[in-house]
Amino acid sequence: MIAMRSIVKRFGRQAVLRDIDADVRSARVTALVGPNGAGKTTLLKLLLGLARPDGGTIAVAGRVLDGSPDYRVAIGYMPQIARFPAHVSGRELLTTLASLRPGARTPDLTLSEAFELGGAFDRPLGTLSGGTRQKVNAVLAFAFKPQLLILDEPTAGLDPLASRVLKDRILAERATGGTILITSHVLPELEELADDVLFLADGSVKWQGPARELKMSTGQGTLERAVAQLLAGRAMLAVA
Amino acid sequence: MTEVLCLLRPAWREALRGRWLIGLAIALAGAGEMLIRFGGGGATTIVSLLDVVLIVTPLAALVVGTMQVHNAREITELFLAQPIARRRLFIGLYLGTALPLAAALTIGLLAPFAWHGLLFSPLAASLLRLGAATAALTMIGSAVAFVVALKADDRVRALGFALGGWLIGAVLWDGVILLLALLFGDRPVEIPLLVALAFNPIDLARVLLLLGTDAAALFGYTGAVVQHTMGTAAGHALLITALALWLALPLWFAARTFDHKDF
Amino acid sequence: MIIGALVFAIQTGLLIVSPQGPIRTVSAAVAAARPGDTIRVRTGTYREPTITIDRPLTIIGDSGAVLDGQGRHAILIVHADHVTVRGLDFIDTGMAYTEDRAALRVADARDCRVEHNRFERTFFAIYLAAATDCVIADNVITGRPGREAATGNGIHMWSSRNILVAGNRISGHRDGIYLEFTRHADVRGNVSEGNVRYGMHFMYSDSSNYAGNTFRANGSGVAVMYTRVVRMTGNVFTSNHGAVSYGLLFKEIQDPYLDGNLFSGNTVGLLADGADRLIAVHNRFEDNGWALRLFGSTVDGRFEANTFRRNSFDVAVNGNGTSTVFNGNWWDGYHGWDLNHDGIGDVPYRPMRLFAMLIEQAPPALLLQRSLFVKVLDAAERVLPVLTPTLVIDEHPLMRAPVGAAR
Numbered sequence: 001m002i003a004m005r006s007i008v009k010r011f012g013r014q015a016v017l018r019d020i021d022a023d024v025r026s027a028r029v030t031a032l033v034g035p036n037g038a039g040k041t042t043l044l045k046l047l048l049g050l051a052r053p054d055g056g057t058i059a060v061a062g063r064v065l066d067g068s069p070d071y072r073v074a075i076g077y078m079p080q081i082a083r084f085p086a087h088v089s090g091r092e093l094l095t096t097l098a099s100l101r102p103g104a105r106t107p108d109l110t111l112s113e114a115f116e117l118g119g120a121f122d123r124p125l126g127t128l129s130g131g132t133r134q135k136v137n138a139v140l141a142f143a144f145k146p147q148l149l150i151l152d153e154p155t156a157g158l159d160p161l162a163s164r165v166l167k168d169r170i171l172a173e174r175a176t177g178g179t180i181l182i183t184s185h186v187l188p189e190l191e192e193l194a195d196d197v198l199f200l201a202d203g204s205v206k207w208q209g210p211a212r213e214l215k216m217s218t219g220q221g222t223l224e225r226a227v228a229q230l231l232a233g234r235a236m237l238a239v240a
Numbered sequence: 241m242t243e244v245l246c247l248l249r250p251a252w253r254e255a256l257r258g259r260w261l262i263g264l265a266i267a268l269a270g271a272g273e274m275l276i277r278f279g280g281g282g283a284t285t286i287v288s289l290l291d292v293v294l295i296v297t298p299l300a301a302l303v304v305g306t307m308q309v310h311n312a313r314e315i316t317e318l319f320l321a322q323p324i325a326r327r328r329l330f331i332g333l334y335l336g337t338a339l340p341l342a343a344a345l346t347i348g349l350l351a352p353f354a355w356h357g358l359l360f361s362p363l364a365a366s367l368l369r370l371g372a373a374t375a376a377l378t379m380i381g382s383a384v385a386f387v388v389a390l391k392a393d394d395r396v397r398a399l400g401f402a403l404g405g406w407l408i409g410a411v412l413w414d415g416v417i418l419l420l421a422l423l424f425g426d427r428p429v430e431i432p433l434l435v436a437l438a439f440n441p442i443d444l445a446r447v448l449l450l451l452g453t454d455a456a457a458l459f460g461y462t463g464a465v466v467q468h469t470m471g472t473a474a475g476h477a478l479l480i481t482a483l484a485l486w487l488a489l490p491l492w493f494a495a496r497t498f499d500h501k502d503f
Numbered sequence: 504m505i506i507g508a509l510v511f512a513i514q515t516g517l518l519i520v521s522p523q524g525p526i527r528t529v530s531a532a533v534a535a536a537r538p539g540d541t542i543r544v545r546t547g548t549y550r551e552p553t554i555t556i557d558r559p560l561t562i563i564g565d566s567g568a569v570l571d572g573q574g575r576h577a578i579l580i581v582h583a584d585h586v587t588v589r590g591l592d593f594i595d596t597g598m599a600y601t602e603d604r605a606a607l608r609v610a611d612a613r614d615c616r617v618e619h620n621r622f623e624r625t626f627f628a629i630y631l632a633a634a635t636d637c638v639i640a641d642n643v644i645t646g647r648p649g650r651e652a653a654t655g656n657g658i659h660m661w662s663s664r665n666i667l668v669a670g671n672r673i674s675g676h677r678d679g680i681y682l683e684f685t686r687h688a689d690v691r692g693n694v695s696e697g698n699v700r701y702g703m704h705f706m707y708s709d710s711s712n713y714a715g716n717t718f719r720a721n722g723s724g725v726a727v728m729y730t731r732v733v734r735m736t737g738n739v740f741t742s743n744h745g746a747v748s749y750g751l752l753f754k755e756i757q758d759p760y761l762d763g764n765l766f767s768g769n770t771v772g773l774l775a776d777g778a779d780r781l782i783a784v785h786n787r788f789e790d791n792g793w794a795l796r797l798f799g800s801t802v803d804g805r806f807e808a809n810t811f812r813r814n815s816f817d818v819a820v821n822g823n824g825t826s827t828v829f830n831g832n833w834w835d836g837y838h839g840w841d842l843n844h845d846g847i848g849d850v851p852y853r854p855m856r857l858f859a860m861l862i863e864q865a866p867p868a869l870l871l872q873r874s875l876f877v878k879v880l881d882a883a884e885r886v887l888p889v890l891t892p893t894l895v896i897d898e899h900p901l902m903r904a905p906v907g908a909a910r
Contacts, residue, residue, distance in 0.1 A: 011502075048321040051502035069323045077321035084315050087257035088250045099246035100322045124257065140318075150321075284813065287873070295875055414876035421868035422861060430867045437870060446874060462869040463770070463792070464746035 001026040001061060001148055001179040002047060008055035009042055016042045017203045020056070024198070029170065029180045031190045031211070033227055034200035040183050041080075043200065044150055047181070048077055061147065073101055076146030078137055080153045086126025090117075090136035093125075094143060107143040114165045115139070130157045138166055142173070149173060151182045155189050167193060187224035194223060199230055206230060243324050244332045251336025261344045264300060268292070268348030276352050286366045289349065290449050293374050297345055298409060298442055301338070301381025302388075302402040308337045309389030310398065317503050330498040334491065338382035342375045349374050369452040373445045380441045380486050386494035390501060413440045430465040438479075441486040448479050521545035529562070529570065529579075530554050544568040544591060555580045564591035564620075572596040572606065572625070581609040587616040596625045598653055605630035605659070609637065617642065627655035628676070631685075634663040639671065646675030648699050656681040657698065660688065660708075668693060678704040679721065682711070691715050701726045702743075713738060718750070724769065726752040733759040743769045750791070753778040753801075761786055766794065772814070775801040781827070784808050785905060793819050793859075802826045808905045811835060815872065817854040818895045821863050829854070829897040833904040838885070841902045852900040853891045857884055860892045 002024035009017040017039045024030045032040050045051040046058060049065060049072065058065045061074060084093065098104055112121055115135045125133055134157045141149060149170070155163045170180055170193055184190050197214050199207040207214065207230055211223060218229040255261045271292055272285075279285040312333065319329050350371055353359050359367065385402055392398040417436050421429065437443035451471050469475050511517070518532040518540060526532050528551045532542045538559045546567040553576050556562070560583070568590065572578045574597035579588065586609075593606035605627035609615050615637040622628035622644040629639055644657045657673035660666055662684040671693045673679040679695030682688055682705035691714040695702040702718030702725050705711070709731045717739040718725050724743040727733055733756060740750030749771035753759055756775075761783040766772030772791040775781060781804035788794035794814040797804070804827035811817045812835045820827075831847065836856075839848035858877050862868055871877050884890045 045503065050317055050320050052500075069325050072321060072323040075321065077318065079314065079318055079321075083311075084318070085250060085254045085312070087254045092250055092253060096246050096250050097322060100243050100319070100324045290873065291875075291878070294873075410875045411879055412876075414871050414874045418861065418865075418868050418871055418876065421865040421870075424867075425865055428867065430870065433867050433870050443874065447870070450873060462866055463744075466870065 002181070003059045004043075004046075004056065005058075006056035007043075007046065007053045007058065009039075009046060009051065009053050015203055017046075017053075020203075020205055022198055022205050022208055024179060024181050025196060026179050027174060027177045028195040029174055029182060029193045030196040030198055031194035031223070032181060032183045032198045032200065033187065033190070034206075035231065038200040039203045040200055041152065044152055044181070044183070047150060048072070048075065073104075074147040076141040076144060076149045078141035078149070078151045078154050080156065084125045084133070084137075087124045089124055090121045090139065093136075094140055097140060097143070101144055104144050108145060109139065109143065111142045111165075111169055112139045114169065115162055131159060131162065134158055135162060138169075142169060147178060149178060149180045149182075151180065153184055154182060155184065155186065163189070187227055188222070191223050197223070197227075199227065201231070243328050244335065247319070247329065247332030248336050248339070251332075252340055255340035255344070261340060265344040265348030265351075268296070268345060269351045272349060272352035276356055276358070282363075286363060286370065289370060290446075293349065293370055293377070293449070294442055294446055295410060297374050297377040298381045299406050300345065301341060301378045302385045302406050303399065304341055305337055305382040305385025306389040306398045306402040307395075309333075309386060310395045312337075313503075320503060326499050327495060330495050334382065334386055334494070337386075338379050341382060342378035345378055346371050346374045366452050369449055373449055376483055376487070377441065377445050380483070380490070383487055383490035383494060387490050387497065390494055390497040409440050409442045414443065417443075428465075430462055431469065434466070434469065438482045441483060444479055444483050444486070448476070448483075451476070516540045518542045519545060520549070522547035522549075533557075533560065536560055539585075544570075553577045553580060556583055556586055558583050559585035561587040561589070562591065563587075563589045566590070568592060569594060570606075577604050577606065577608060578625075579607045581607070581612050581615055584613040585615070586612065587618070588620060589616070589618045590620065592621045592623070593625055593628070594623045596627075598626055603627055603630060603655060603659070605655070608632070609634045612637075616640075621645075622657075625655075627657075627659050628673075629658045630656075631658075631660045631663045631666065633661070634666065636665045637663070638667045638669070640667065641670040642672075644671060644673040644676065646673075646698075648675040648697060654699060656704075657695070660685045663688070667691075674698060678702075679718070681705065682708040684708065686710050688712070689714075693717075694719070696720050698722065702740075704728075705730060712736075717741070718743075723747055724749045724751060726754065727756055727759070728752075728754040729756075731757040734762075735760070735764060736762045738764045739767075740764065740769060740772070741767045744792075745770060749774040749796075752776070753781065756781070758782075765789070766791060771796050774798075775804070777801060779803060781805070786810070787812070788817070789813055792816065795819070797821075797825050797827055799823070799825065804828070805830070807831050808901070809833070810904045811854065812904070816856065816859045816862070819855060819859045819863055820894050824894040827895075829895060831899045831901055832897055833901040834897065837900045839900060839902075846902050848900040848902055852897045853888075853893060853895060854897060855892050855895040856881060857890050857892060860894070 004020050004022045007017055007020035034040055046053050060071050063071050094107055098107055117135055120128055120132050138154060154166060174180060194211045197211050214226045218226040220226040220229055272289060275285045275288050279288055350367060353367055384405060388401045389398045392401055417433055421433060437447060447470060470479060518526060518536055520526045520529050520532045520542060529544060529549060530551050533556055536542060541561040544564040546565045548569040548571050550571045550573055569592040570578045572595045574595045577596060578593050596604050596606050606622050606625035608630045610632045613635045615634060617629055618640045620642045624647050628644040631637060639658055646654050654677045656678045657676040657680060658668060659681045664686050666688045668690045669692050673695045674697040676698050678701045679698040680690060680703040685708045688711040694717045696719035698721045700722045702721035704726045706728045707730060711733060713735045715737045720742040725740060743750055750766040750769040751773050753775045755777045757779045759778055759781050762785055764786045767789040770792045772788045772794045774796045776798045777800040779802055783806045785808050787810045789812045791814045793816045794811050795818045797820045799822035806829045809832045817834060834852055834854055837848060837852045839850040842849055858880050
């Protein structure tokens with residue numbers, strides 16, 4: 001679904017991403033993990049066209065990104081907890097997003113029902129709690145039947161029940177052929193979701209492949225421990 | 241362009257429901273009301289309002305514009321992730337900021353005249369000029385604010401630049417011009433000075449507004465020169481073109497910055 | 504028939520001129536009249552060569568009695584004492600570049616009255632040369648404003664004495680009212696507006712009075728030059744704007760006295776260039792570009808109990824200051840206080856702002872008028888009074904505008 005080749009990104013003189021070669025496979029959930037400052041958010045921004053790489057190419061669904069916005073029709077993006085306009089309701093925002101996708105089918109609001117958002121979807125976002133806002137955020141990302149979902153810390157701020165609902169929805173998307181790229185600090189959250197892992201540290205890909213292989217190769221039972229092992233290995237490398 | 245219109249809708253809602261914009265309009269209307277009450281609503285009122293327009297409008301546009309760009313940062317990122325070209329998104333964001341502000345300021349300015357029944361009085365022409373100048377200065381100020389805010393990612397720095405820009409345009413530039421005038425003393429440097437004024441949109445608007453009142457007639461030789469050169473249709477066209485450039489160039493620059501910006 | 508009319512005239516002292524009557528021209532009536540007779544001109548248009556009145560007569564026109572110069576010649580010359588001309592319409596003298604062609608000329612005559620006449624499209628309307636003890640009253644004079652050279656003066660007085668000019672309306676001429684070498688003139692209640700050059704212009708005309716006149720929207724305003732002892736009271740000088748416009752210009756004047764006049768909406772209200780011992784009391788200066796401009800040659804003047812309101816600049820003097828004294832005037836820019844409630848501000852007022860002084864040095868800087876920078880300058884002056892030039896100072900500014908000042 002996504003193919004990144006030799007991606008380089010600098011902010012000023014500091015290289016944030018160096019020579020990234022990575023793939024996100026279709027109809028799978030890929031967990032993008034790594035310590036703070038590893039370049040995860042930057043990578044997502046490059047995929048979305050919010051920023052442009054200084055070198056290398058990115059292809060999404062076979063199309064090489066060239067500044068044209070059309071490929072984003074297929075993407076649903078859920079940013080980190082966002083401060084959206086305080087006086088606009090989720091539904092109004094949804095209407096606006098729909099208008100940016102000419103020919104889009106009627107938005108899919110099943111997630112809103114699953115969250116039991118009810119009237120909150122019609123209230124100004126500024127009056128909602130952080131968790132409720134995050135639910136609205138999720139509804140917007142899933143509303144247009146995206147082939148590719150890019151979710152940045154999607155469960156942050158959600159209560160366990162809502163978190164469960166969201167995870168079920170992610171799995172349902174995968175079951176119908178959707179591709180999901182997800183980041184999270186809370187690795188146990190990813191445990192039951194991640195098919196593949198893309199481990200980023202210091203702007204480079206340190207490991208990528210199926211989650212199962214990661215656990216096997218590190219000899220750890222959970223994703224959290226496996227990643228901790230990777231991090232520790234990295235620390236040892238640094239010491240060495 | 242329908243996308244641009246669609247982007248405007250939430251911006252309008254945000255502006256209308258957020259009370260500060262309405263508060264700004266009401267404050268302006270209040271000032272106008274006072275001036276009409278205590279100034280008699282005649283030409284003197286217009287001249288006093290001229291000060292308000294020339295000082296408040298660019299300041300409001302610069303401050304509000306810069307803040308708005310930064311406040312809208314996250315929603316901008318969400319929009320950027322949608323299938324819309326950056327240039328259109330930029331136009332939508334700019335108009336979404338500048339139009340409600342221009343509307344609020346213009347309405348706030350003219351409202352007291354409307355309810356005193358003065359809109360279609362002999363003041364109409366002056367009021368039209370005043371309203372147009374308010375709208376133009378708001379659009380220009382917002383465009384400059386977009387340049388500043390897109391160039392300076394740090395909110396405080398951006399605000400500092402915006403205020404600095406206002407200070408230059410509203411005060412310092414004229415100080416330089418005064419210095420030049422004193423340097424050249426008695427020589428008739430009206431025309432070079434007019435050219436120097438054209439590099440400042442606030443001065444341009446001021447000259448345009450002064451031409452609208454009979455104040456220019458009261459300034460002897462200089463007033464006569466200004467009236468002769470700028471009071472003509474060609475002079476007006478020149479002033480308006482200069483103002484239009486002041487809108488177009490910052491906008492073009494801001495749009496270019498937006499196109500190439502990493503969010 | 505003519506003989507019958509003459510017999511009638513001898514019996515009554517009255518000659519009738521009418522288009523159908525026995526006497527069909529004014530000239531014929533004048534020729535037939537005896538001193539002291541009255542000539543009555545009936546309604547009609549009379550086209551005849553220039554009429555010369557050489558004996559004391561009264562000529563009265565009925566409404567619509569028109570003397571037509573046919574665009575070619577002067578109409579009436581008064582060359583005798585005790586002549587009255589009343590109620591006639593004088594039209595179309597045409598232009599004349601080689602002579603001061605006038606509709607009505609009074610030359611070397613005493614005791615004339617020119618009243619209630621109308622003058623239209625005349626080069627000069629009324630022209631007095633060496634006239635004495637005359638009354639010019641209630642005439643309506645309408646010229647055709649054009650280039651300065653294409654029109655003469657409305658009421659022109661040269662080398663005359665004791666002239667009362669009252670209640671006339673003059674417009675569209677070069678100078679509305681013009682006096683030269685004329686003494687003891689009394690000019691009152693006239694309205695002079697829309698004249699090409701000056702509403703009133705006088706030179707070498709000492710000891711004269713000007714009261715209750717209105718001078719409005721003339722090319723340059725009113726100019727008074729080379730004259731001693733001028734009294735101007737209750738006049739209105741208004742709406743004179745342009746590059747070289749003023750309400751009133753004093754040039755090389757001694758002992759002018761201004762009382763109760765209104766100067767409003769002029770580029771410069773009063774411009775004094777060499778006025779000695781100028782006294783101005785109870786005048787109002789409103790809505791002018793500059794209320795007062797005093798050139799350095801103006802000495803020993805005194806301004807008291809005047810009102811200055813809404814002028815862009817109240818006072819400007821050039822050079823190093825002025826010996827003119829300002830005392831007890833009301834200034835709308837004065838923000839002082841009055842702790843002992845005697846109606847006089849406790850701190851002096853300096854009506855010449857810093858910006859006004861800078862403008863004197865660099866006139867183009869006027870382009871900055873109404874800019875925030877200039878307001879900042881003004882505010883700085885208020886905080887730091889040391890910035891304000893001390894060229895002009897009112898030691899006892901009034902707290903309240905004097906009532907009853909001007910009309």
